[in-house]
Amino acid sequence: MAKSTTPFESDAAFEARLRRRIQKLILFSTAALIAILFGFPMYFMAVSAFKAEAEILSTPFNWLPQEFVGLQHFEGAFERAPIGQWYVNSVFIAAVQVAVGIFFGAMAGYGFAKFQFSGKRILFALILSIMAVPFQILLIPLYVEIRHFGWHNTYAGLIVPGMLSAFAIFLMRQFALSIPDELLDSARIDGASEFRIFISIALPLLAPASASLAIILFLASWNNFLWPLVVAQDRNLWTLPVGMTVFSQPYRGEPSIGPSMAVSTLATLPVALLFLFFQRYFIEGMMVSGIKG
């Protein structure tokens, strides 16, 4: 048969293309179904924050509020609880823990990576082993210790025990290993002190590498529930996760569902923004740390 000059493809090629199309369609629909299943609760949270109370649980589910209530639930939530104070507490605690964690993590990581001193291996092994011990084991004795310090029910008690992380040291050491020795030596020849070299050469080199570490430390602090729950008795010292307990039985009286969803949305917003703008670091950070879940 003469070579076809028509623009039509052969039956076999058409069939193969059709089969591929159907395959992609099946893949897409399965993925879409799963995505909706997993995305729905988050969507439900956000949209319920703007629906009238009676509409939130209506059947069938309204994908968009029929009656948009504006910020009414947010105002309602702020009236019922010192949410502004909790927000400030959460932000303040996270900011201090991230900044201190990065600085001292970098310092120790740099020390472990670039110097040879006796006892180095055993100290590093000990610090690595910290990561294998879950926090719940320390809860009781740490609480007893904090009480002895008189830090119970204070910002110091909330912040200090979670200020440094073994994981930060581990990660910073990995980064510091790649700092060229020549760079440090040339600074030494110029007469810079070791501390000066750390501050003006090592730290600036380590800072950009620690974007994902900063996100991990932020999430660990922002989401922490157990420690602030036991340390902060005073309501004004609570953080957002602890404050959520006030909104946890919304249908057994006050506060009602709308405000609960408004507070949930507010508490999730910073993390959602981090995720949107720093997606790569966010995911990288989660993967290397193995936190969450």
Place this chain on the structure above:
Amino acid sequence: MFSLYRRAWSEKNVIARRQYWGLIFVLPCVIFFAVFFLYPLVTGFYLSLTKYTLLRPPVFIGFDNYVNLFNDRLFLKAINVTLGFVVGSTAPTVVLSLFVALLFYQKFPGREGLKLIFFSPLLPSVAVVSVIWVVLLHPSGILTNIVRPLTGKAEITWVHDLTLSPVVIVLARIWSAMPFYMLIWLAGLTAIPQELRDAARVDGANRIQSFWSVELPLLRPTAVFVMAVSTISAFQGFALQFVISPNQGGPVDVNTTLGILIWKYGFQFFRMGDAAAVSVFLFACIMIVTGTQIAWGRSDRYSIN
């Protein structure tokens, strides 16, 4: 000649002395962990051997707390609850997240967008997850309506039901944990060189055969990691049970995990000694899992390198 030797010696000395700066750099962290990790770890073991109510100094009583625990109905129940939560949530999470990772490993239009939506449970903290699920589990709420064609009931008290409430907490846990483990599986899949799959294809293996005999064995380190991490974190189950279930671990303690029990003994009953003993027991359980992970993960029979 002699002065040259002396200079070399003193230079060596300078370099040797400089190394002590390393110790100075790590010292703040070492002191911190001595105070806020090692000390509480050791006192935790000691407290588990004492009777301590915070009001009076701890009194050493030997292993009495441990003996009492194993006669304690609540503790034995908490072990069951924890094991139920671990098994019930880990197995589905591990398997389903692998399935989703395999799905998103394929190429199809709209993949990246759908993946982002799937990742959305990564965002809320466990406390927020709990509150969202409390609302989803409203007696006449969404979940009730979804299963209504099957049950015919207009109202289901999910969280107050003795059998249902552990199940729905497992459900919330699977929802919130799966995206993370899917990420890990996906990274494992991506690390498998394409040539290996192609080679299997050339040898006449179909997709399923190639998955079972090429990819799955290579995913072994990932599998060990995923199983260990999800088991360890489920053993520490606390916040979901604390917030979702009525009366922190209820109804009738069907959701009182070991984690909740530590909190109850410590901060409701102020029995610090008992709470510390439960902590030590939980620590032992988790160390067994960690040890198993290390033992399994070490075999490099299947590793790519």
